[in-house]
Structure formats: structure tokens, C-alpha cells
Amino acid sequence: MTGATPRDPPRVGPILFWAKENDETPQVLDLRLVPAAAAAWAVTLVGLRVDWRAAAWCGVVALMVAMGLWARRRGRRGVRGVLVVCGVSAAFAAVVSVRVRHVAEHPLRSAAHEGLTAVLRVELDDDPTALRVPGYGERPAGTDRVAVAVGLRAAEITSRSGRTASIAGNGERVLLLAPGDWGGLLPGQQAVAQGQLAPATHGDLTVTVLRVRGPPLEVTSPPWWQNAAGTLRDGLRHAARRLDPEPAGLVPALVVGDTTGLPERVVGEFRAAGLTHLLAVSGANLAIVCGAVLLVCRLLHLGPRARGVLAGLAVVGFVVLARPEPSVLRAAVMAGVALLALTVGRPRSALPALAGSVLVLLLVDSGLAAAPGFALSVLATGALVLVAPWWVAALHRRGVPAGLAEALAVPAAAHLVTAPLVVALSGKVSLVAVVANLLAAPAVPPVTLLGVLAAVVAPAHRPTAELIVMVAGPPADWLVLVGRRAAAVPGAEFDWPSGALGGLALAVVAVAVLVALRFPRTRALLGVLLVGVVLAVVPTGVIRRGWPVSGWVVVACDVGQGDALVLATADAGRAVVVDSGPEPGAVDGCLRRLGVRRIPLVVLSHLHADHVGGLSAVLDGREVGAIALGPLHYPEWAAREVRQTAARANVPLLALTAGDRLEWPGLRLEVLGPPRAPTGPPPDADAGTPVNDASLVLRASTPAGRVLLTGDVELAGQSALLSNGSDLAAEVLKVPHHGSRSTLPVFLAAVRPRVALISVGAGNRYGHPSRLVVDALTSSGTRVLRTDQDGDIAVLAGQEGPATAWRGDPRAPPR
Template sequence: MSRPLVILTLLYAAGVWLGSLVTVKFTLLMAISVAALIYALASCFLAWRGNRQAVFMLFLLLGLVMAGLAGEDDPGSLAEYAGRYVTLTGQVSSEPDVRLDKVFYLLETGEIVVGRERRQVTGSVRVQAQEPGRIYSYGDVLQAKGLLVRPEEPGNPGQFDYGKYLERQGIKVILHVREDNDLRKVGTGWRNPVLSAALRIKQNLVQNAGLSLSPSQAAVLNGVVFGIQGMIGREVRETFVVSGLVHILSVSGLHVGLILGGVLVLARLTGMAPGLTAPVASLVIVFYALMTGFQPAVMRATLMALLFLWAHYFGRDRDWPTTLAFAALVILLWKPFYLYHPGFQLSFAATWGILYLGPILADAGTAFCDRFSFPWSRAAAVITAIPLAAQLAAIPLVAWYYNLVSPVSVLANVVAAPLVGLLLFFGIVVAVLGLFWASLAGFVNIATGAVLDLFLLLAGFFQRLPGAVVYTPAPSVPEVAMWYAGLVFAGRFMADQEWRRKVSGYFAARRRVAGFAILIILVLAWGFWAPGSGSELAVHFIDVGQGDCSLVRTPGGKTMLIDTGGWREEFETGSGAGEQVVVPYLRRIGVRKIDVLVLSHPHEDHAAGAAAVVKSFPVALAVVSPAGGTGTAVDDFSSNEIPPAYVSLLREMVGRGITIEAAEAGDNLIFDPAVSVAVLSPGAREVRDKDSSFNNDSIVLSLKYGQKAFLFAGDIEEETQTCLVRQGGELAADVLKVPHHGSRHLLPAFVKEVAPDVAVISVGSRNNFGQPDSGVVALLQEEGAEVYRTDKDGAVTITTDGQKLAVRTGRDS
């Protein structure tokens, strides 16, 4: 059998995958596995060639067993205390993750105190401390007080499952520490001496590397050299994401390869004995991996580097598929659920692309260049082949996880690679030099700063290129499979002349082969970028926590976004629901522009996310409530009553060329001829007086498509509800977006007038307002409405063909 380790690794990974999908009694699984092991061992001794199936089954079952072990709940688990305020005592088991405004610790707990109950517990907990005054270290024993929570299942389809991500690393709960004095050191536990030394040296090197650099420069340098990303600002990180260079800020094969290459060059220059080179190089890259955190990409690169290094030392053949499989097997034996880690998948996919497609593309490029006589063309073809191969292999996974593709990343990586090598060189030299001669290290860092400035300048240049990034919906599993099958087919077709002759004969002519390839490309492109179509209108009530956000997509492809959510202090910081929830949701479902943006009123939980939306999407028209103003100019909204941050938001919209209109009762929003949208409120003078609240001035919309109607009621309270009931008109609706998150201000008369079949309450879990009110939920149900809540059901998507409704939720499965 050719390359058995590749087959065995794939079977083991399949076992882990199956083990994560099904629940099998652990004792039964162990019994079957032991029996299979005995049979497999006997088979190996008796006749390997005739009993391969037993070994295959053993590795499949081994994956099932390891997945079962990794997913087991320990007795005395911390998860049973979730939702309560506790005091935990535990030891910091890894390097703290320091961010700009917070720090995360991984604690291996030993004791928990809840009220008067004191108990010994086991398990890992992620401790989040806001704006800490002191940073603790690996091995410190800490006492932490705060709210223990279990991460919620994501409410929006396709949303990153943070809870599952942590759970696959053995972490089931998070402890939120609010006050600095609620986290203190009470002792020091046992530390792995090698890891402790690596982290201590790293801490000194990080401090020295920042000598004479600005904080932003030091943050980028430490990202490039050590993979520390927590101190890099959002705008700088966005630059690297869009330009396709963000992987440089995470230690990967590029970094390990450059470190190994540097050691080998240094060994040759110093005349180191060949017998010492391999051990010294191995120690250096393993120590570097320990310093950088042994993430999946680092582990993969380190294991492969060690195997290639020692294979060369012993004069053995180097077979990259076997080496790649060995690295994957070792990592998955240690951490089975790393199979689902984005870093693991992207690292192995890119490496496979480089090793499989890289030589093929390089040969094709040089053959093409040989037809011409351009200087350096052959070298350029070889250099370009590596990032191109990695990009082709990673495209579907990048689109799956991040909903983007960066067409400029190949060129950006070709240009950036030499600078990364320089930054690694300068960063390590300065960091080591600073241990002995700080002033000289600071002087040398002047050169480092110049290289950093050039690096950031180039990243910004590629970010600003037209079409630098294309946002795309996540591909389906069949589309991903088709992509990789296409790459394997294309690689084999280009590299194997005999196989190419057979394939060409099968298709009878090159034209048919070309046509077939073009067809595959078009199918994949359609899957990635095709907009939604059909005769249905879809309304998405997005789960933004404690806030409101609804998206209307018409059969004609038009979009209307009603409110954008908003978290506490999002107006000031610009970070929150808009950036983290709304924009990713819209990109996942393929939205490329907003035809109408409606901000029902100026409150943060409805409007703060708009800053991220207008930054990320073209917006044709913004419709706002006239609360506090009498006209449509932005200056009309500048008053003591209107939040200054909201006025700044409107000014930013004007600066982006967005038309802003104030809506009042009687207006109609015309953005798709198949859909009618009428403004029902605000408009009544008794509501619009100086004592009126922003809630009562909310824009109320009645949307009709065919025989079905939707009513979006903002945050209106009793006064406006009463006015609307008195006026009569178009209140009747099949779907009601319940006003003010289901607060107690909902009037029975208003519900009777609307008479909804479906009521959607947009509300955050564990909110401090007691919403939704239990009496309101009962009222809606008594009036015959089926009630959906975003805190329990997640996002609620309602589709209609104008005759009937279909409802699905983000937590259907």
C-alpha cells in the first residue's frame, strides 16, 4: 500500500469527525476498540497484507474514542455553576492573552466558593478581566471573583460558535471579572521548567524588541516575530485582512522556515560540525514554538521541519505527503478537536497547496516564460507560484470562515515576504541584543522601524487597490469538495503527461477539456457569488442581543435594513453589534449594498451599529425619524436632546454621499415596485411635543407583499400605540415586530388591531430590563400569535411568496 500513514491519518480524522456527531456509550466503544486492537496486532504478526482492514478499523475507532474522551464532562464540572457569582481559585496554565483593554487567563481550577458552599472542582475556565491593573504570569495561583457563564449557542445562522470553539479546547465556562481587586494572586504553583523558561525569555525579548519603537510599531513587530496580536489596533488589523497579509501576524510555516533557514546559514558560516547542526536547529525551532504558543499552524510547521531536518541528517528520502500526514496525526492525537480549528485547517490546506500545486505551477510558469526573454521572468514565476498555490488551496476555507477573498494577496505576499524576513531578523537581533546592550538595541531598532513603516505602507497600498477584497457568502460543503477535487484534477492534468493523454482522449478534444474546465469554474463562481433569486420576499430579524435589526430582501434583489442594533458604548468606540454581528451576517448571506437604511430612532441599541454598516456597504438612502428636528438637513438634528454621537453618525453618512431623509406618517418608501412600504408614524402632534420620548417618535413601517403584511413598530409605547389605534388604517399585519423588545408598554388594543399571526421580539438574553415582559408574551399568545424571541430562538427569518409564510430560526437545529 502506497503511503499507509496518509490513509491511517485520514481514517483517524474521520473517526474524530464521527465521534463529534454521534454519542456512543464510552464503555461499549472501549470494548470494541480493545477487541479491534487485539485483532489488528495479531493481523500484523500473521499477515499484514491480507488484514489491512483491521488496522483501518482500529484507526477509525481510535478517532471515535479520542473524540469521546475529549468531549466527556468531568465529574464536579464547573458548568453546573454557570449563571452564578462565584469565587474560583486556580493556576494559570498558559501564557496570558493580553489585549488593548482586557486580558484573558486560562485557569486550571481547584476550588470554587458559591455563597457558603466551598467545593473542590476540576476543569479549565477562561477568565476575562476588564482593564486590569496588573498582568499575572504562567504558574501563578489566582483567586478570581465574578459571574460564571457558559457561552451561548450562536443565534444567527453561520455565526462563529465561540462556545463550541472553547469547548473543543476543553473550556466550557467563562468567568467575567469586572473589578481589578476581584482578581489577585494567592500563590505560585508547579511550572513546567522548559515552558516557564521559554515564556520568561519571550517576555524579555518582547520588551526589548519594542525599544525606540512607537506602540503601534512594537505591536506589529511582536505580531510578526512572536504572533502576539492582542495589542494591534482594529484599523491596522483590517489593513492586513483586506490585503491578504493577516497570516503574517500569526506564526506559521513561513516564520518557522525562516528561523530554521537562519540557523542553518549561521551554522554553515560558523563552521558548526554537521553532527551538531541538526540537534541545535531542532532545539531552536522547538524553543521558538514554545515561545509562540504551539498553535496548530506552529505545531504543523515545527513537526514537518523536524522530520525534514532529520530525514536529511540520516540520508532518508523525504516524502511530503507522509510528513504532512504524520504532523496532522500527532496534533490530532494530542488535541482531537483541533480538526475543527480554523488555524489547523488553513495551515494544512495552504501547505498541501504549496507542496502539491507549487512545483506544478512553477514548472508551468517557467515553461511559459521560456517562450519570452523577459529578464528575471523564470525567477518571478517560481516566486509567484508559492503564494498562488497557497491561495488557491486556502480560498474556500477563507471564504467559509471569513466570507472574503483577497485577489491581491498573491502579489502582496510576493512583495511582503522579503520584508517579513528582514523584520524577523531585526526583531530577533534587537530582542537578544537588548538583553546585553539596550542603547545599541534601540539604535539598531531605527532600521527596524523603517522596515516596519515600509511594510505598513505596502499593506495599506494593497488594501486601497480597487477590488482588493471581495466579500462572498460562505460556500457549501459540496462546493468546497468540488473546489479541491478540481485542484487535484488540474494538478494531475498539468503534471502527468500520460494521465493527460488519457483524459484528453476521453474528452476527444482540447476544446472539450477547456469547456469542461470553464464549466466547473462557472459553477463554483456562481456558488460563491450568485445573489439570491426567486419570487419570495425574506425578512431577517437578526439576533443582535439587546437591540433591533431587521433586513428585508425583495424578490428583485433590493434590500432595506431597519435599525442596526447597538451595544453599550458602541457610539463612542465604534465596536459592537454592527461590526461583530450585523456586517458579518449581511456578508454571509450575500448582501452587497443597502438600498434603504432605516434608523427608527436615535437610541444606541437601534442605531449605533450603523457606523459599521455604512463603512462596509454602499448605502443609497438613509431614512431617519424627525425626532428633535423639523427638516431633513443634518443640522436640524443638532439639539441638546439628540445624542451628539448620533449627529456625528449622520454627518459621516453625508460625508459618504448618502442621501438622508426624515420620514413622517403618510410617506411611502419606494425601492421595489413589487413591495409597498408605508410610514405610519411619527406624525401626530400630541406625540411629537417636547415631552415626547425618542421611543414614541420611532418610525413605524407597514410593509406589504402580495396578501401578506409586516408591521415594524420600533420602540413605540402607549401614547403612540393609542394614536395609531385611534387613526385606524393599515395596522393589520400577519407579522408584528413587537415594539420595545416586548416591554410592559404593549397595549391589548394595539395587539387586537394588528392581529398578528406571528410576533417577533428582538431582545437580549439575561438583559437588565426584565424584557420581554411575561404578561406581554401571554397577551400575544392569547391573541393567537406564534411568538418568537431572538434570545431563545436566535435570528428569525420569515419568507413569503405573498400567499403564505414560512418561519425558520437560527436555533432550529
């Protein structure tokens, strides 16, 4: 018998390696395009991150190396491969040098550094991206501004002296930060934008940023295909509203990458669980759609060419529906190469398709080299091609069924290969990502296919589309549940150094682990080291300084710029919650860390966004007796949301007024204010101060002493409490309105606290807390603790009055 055997792989050159498709069938792994793709990516990245001159020098060096090799050793096979790499490097260096230099010397770039105003005619390259802003005061959380990536068609710049200069555009990339009026535009539409120029971030091909003032002007009609895609996406979005809010936002996000309706809580939980990739369209979506099309073709007994053509049409249609984002384009190009191979009857080779897609996409758009999403997509696909098959075969040889082996190996390989880049970007390592992806995997295909079907059907018959989406509801609910439970696991993620060095360090660790696993003698040692790391690292992230402290009676949760306090009862796991912060994730994490499972009463001091935004998370998965409100139910949007949230959770609402008393074992509450209930809405229903002054003011009697909870009561409300003769004395004070300067010194003197808690967000733009208030407290001997510096803060009974403890690790400032 002649030829190669699995034990004796043929010598096919230095960049062709031996692999196994299964235990019997050998397969040559073609890596010939990989060095060229890596070199093109590297030189493009040098041009973007360093300078166009650096990229040009890289091209010159590559040409010099190529000429030297060509003159001396041009007959060797290995040299031919190096020549190809050098040639590709030189070509891409020339391309990126020209593009980066054009951007650097563009007139808009210098005008942006001067902060000049301009009028731009632009064409939208992508859907507007909503910019989420946290709720605060009378303003609800939402998306009142959008970011729009556009191509420049023409510009008119106004100088300081009032002169105008006109500039012709050639599709140069510009980023618009625009009002919400721009959110309804579609890619391909042209519009005129007016505003102030600002410098763009270094490292991509964006010429400038325009801070837009006003709505879009002179808007043109979108191309028919974009209009059709917009209609399909709108149809899916509206059909999904038949589901509960969280799955209703998840279905469009999973199917077409539309995250406009996705609650921030779900986004945060998916991030912690390692499921964020599901919220962006990638090759997985195309694989599911094409797989379904090919399955139908196979059932119809169609030939390879017919299957390739129909699958190609499905790819084109899905790319238009999902919009040509980096991950979608990469997946589409790769799928196109694979489908071409299928159509002409040649064997499919995924690795050359991936390398070829990288070369083509970087040639079309050099900016992709610096896009994290593009890098993650390529790395994940490479893991599935290179790593996952080996792991599947190894598991199968050890008796693991083929289906289970694939289910285990695919998410593990993708997570391992992408983890260094994820860590470099986020500084977090997820310990639950593999398990979470394993549990989520079965639900992704039905949601994707049913969502695409609903989008196609919606324009013709909305009720049918709604019925299809309702069928997709249970698997979407499962995905939300997996993300929530995975994110809630203690130590689900822990800190790791971010940046390039942190990513490189994790990559070294990952490679060392893989090498160690290949040798039986080192596996036991690796197991011991792994147990040691888990015992040493994870508990420090799960139990920070013994958190929660034993015997806590009050905890001020670190929820950012907002309020959320927890009052313990004598019953374990049972506590009263006062306010819920600006968003669900923070208060939910605080309650989970404290082990609170039963809440006899949730008190909302007033209905501003930074006090009611997390209510849904407080109610979710906990036994809640009632929600108590004060006398003023404004703003109307907040009152409506509270009623709807309470109704969905089947929790009753009750009203509290001055003089009411409530009691549980170990805890008594007295309602001190407002002493005079408002008889109607404030003169301006959106005004913050009247609503703040109508805050419920509570005094809690606890084993640590009296605790005065003041909501956001300001000057008029404090004066009313003082003039009413209320006994305000307390050992612990929750400082009014996040420590703002609207606090009377006489009010602080009447309370005479020994401990003051300030619930405030790091880096807030309101100047909270006021230095005057902090100095007034400290000068009187009060100990001041702040959530922006100390994280969650606990008060407990001490031998000589209230004692304090804090968790640390405060929430980072908003980006």
C-alpha cells in the same frame, strides 16, 4: 549509463514514489512515515470521538494483525512496513485509551453533570480568548467575557449538602468561562477560580467547564519568558494603534495571532474570501521569519550549521512570542526537523518532517487529533509538499514563468486540499479564495517581518516601533482591501452540505476534477460542466428570487437583532438609510445587494448599539451627504463613536427635531417625534427605556404609500405621540422595538397599517417579537413580515396598495 532515469524510476519499495523537483532533476518522495502518522491520527480520533474502549480494541486488533504477519511472512519488505504501522497504532491506542479513560472517570466530570460549585487552582495554558458579544441597547459590542484554557492543580468541590471534597490535579485540561478581569493574565500564571461546574463538550480531553464568578484570586507571577512575550505582544499592539482601526487590529493578528483588536467586520470578510488562515499563526509565518534569517546568514557567508542554529533560535523565539498553539507547534516541530537535517548536512525532506511532526505532537497532546486548526494546517502543508510542485512543473512546461507558476499553484493546491474540511465545518464553498490568496500573498511577508521587528523594538523604543508599524500600514491596508472586495463579489461563496458527508462529497468531486484534467478528451467536457454549474448554482446564490425586486421603495435589512432600513429615491442607486444595525457586515451586504452607492442622509433614530453598530460600513465606499441625530445623545460611548466615525469619513452631523421635513425625488420625510425633546440626560444615562422613548419617529411618503418608522419608541413615547395629536396613519409600519410587548394596542390602532415589518434577530434572548403584538396586528388584517424568518424584506407599489417581497436566507441565530 547505469542507474535510473526520469522515464524509468527505480523500484524503491511500495511506499516510496517518484517525483520531479524540476524538469531535469528526479527526486524520490519518501512516504514511509505517512501511513504510520495516518494510523496514529485515526486511532487517536477514535478514542476521542467514540470511547476509550473503542481505541483499546483498535490497539488489540493492530497487535493481533502484527503477530499474525510476524509469524507467517516476516521476511518481506512490505510486511515490515505493515508491522511498523500496526505497532504505532497499538502504541497510540494505548496512550489515548489511558488519557480518555482518566478524563471520563475524573471526579470533576461527575460533579459537572450535577452542576456543583467548585474552587479550582489552575495554571494558564494559553492566552485568554476574548468572547465577542454583539452590541444591543446601551451595551456596546465588545468582549466582556473570556475563555481560558487551563491545567488543573487542585480542586475543592462543594456538594448539595454543603460538604467539601479536595482533589489533587495533574494538569488536566479545564475550560474557564470568565469575566473580562481574567483577560490580562499570561500563560504560566497560576490563579484560583470560583464558580459553577458545567459538562464539557464530548470529543476532546477537557475534563469540565467552570463558569467563573469574580476576578482571579491568589495570582502568581508568570514565567520570565511568558512575561517577556507578553511585553513584546503588548508593545506591538500599542504601536499598531498608530494605524487606522482595521489595519491596527490586523497587524497583531497576522503576526502573532492576536485577534483581540480585530473588528468583527474584517473577520467576516476574511472568512468569506478564504483568507481566515492569515489570522492564525501557522507554518507560513515561521517560513517567512526563518527565510529572512537564512537570507541574512547567506549574505554573511555563514556555513550550514551556523545557519541552522540561528534559524532554530528564531523558531524558538517566534514560538514563545506567538504562544504554543497547535498550528505553531506543528510548524515549529516540522521546522526543527528540517533545520536538524540542514545542520548535519543531509538533504531536506519536507514530507517525513510533516509526518514526524504529526506523530510527535499527537504523542504529546492527543487532543490535537480533533482540532480543526491542526488538521487544516497539516492538510495545507501536505498540499504544498505533494500537489503544488507538480502543478508548478506543469505550468512551467506550458510556458508560465516560474514565479507566476508558484504564485498560482501554491494557493490553489492549499485551497483544493483543505476545501473538504472547510466545507464540513462551515457548509460554505468559496469561489474567490484562490484569487484572493494570490492577491494577498505579496503583502503577507512585509507585514509579518515588520510586525516581528516592531514587537522586538517596542520595549526599548516605542516611537521607533510605531514608525516600523506605519511602514507596514500600506500592505496591511491592501490585505483589508483584498478581503473586502473579495467578500463583496456576488456569489463569493455558496452553500454546500456540511458535516462529514458534505466534506466527503466535495473531496470526491475534487479528485474527479483532478483525474479529468489529466486527459485531453475530458477537459472539454469538464469545461462545459463547469460553465453549467456556474450558470445553475451561482445565480441562485447571487440573485435569490430575483433579488432585489424591481421598484422597491423600502427594504428592511436582515441585520440580526437590530434595525436597518433603506428608503429608495427616484434616482437609481440613491437611497436614505435609517439606522445601521448592530455590526458592519450585515448592513453593508444589504446595501451592496440593493446597489446603493449614494446616500444623501443617514438617520440614526437613537444611539443604542443595535442601531448604530454598522455605521462605519454604511459610510465606507459610498457618497454620504450627512448623518442625522435625534435630540438625546446617549449613551456617551455611542455618541463619541458616531462623532469619530463621521469625522474619519468627513461626513457632517445634523440634528432633527419634530416638525422637520426633508425631500428628495420620489421620497419625502416628516419628523413626528419625539414631540417633546429631552432637556438633558435621562435619570440613569445607561437606562434603555428613556433612550428608546427619545427615538426619532419618521413618516416617509413613498410611491407605495406612507411608511411609519418608529425606532425603538416604547410606551411613554407612544403615549406622547398619541396625546400630541400626531397623524400616525400609515400603510406600512416598522413595528417599534423589534416587536417587543411594550407596544400599545391603541398605538397600533392609530396607525392602521396594511403591512407591518418586524426587524428582529433569529434566536434572540429577549423574546422578540411578542406573540401578543403579532396577534394584535394579524387579527386586524395586517400582514406581518419578520426579518428573522424572511431575510431582507422589500415593500413596493402594488395595484391595490403596498406589495411585498422577501429575499429569504435569513441570518442564522448567534452561536
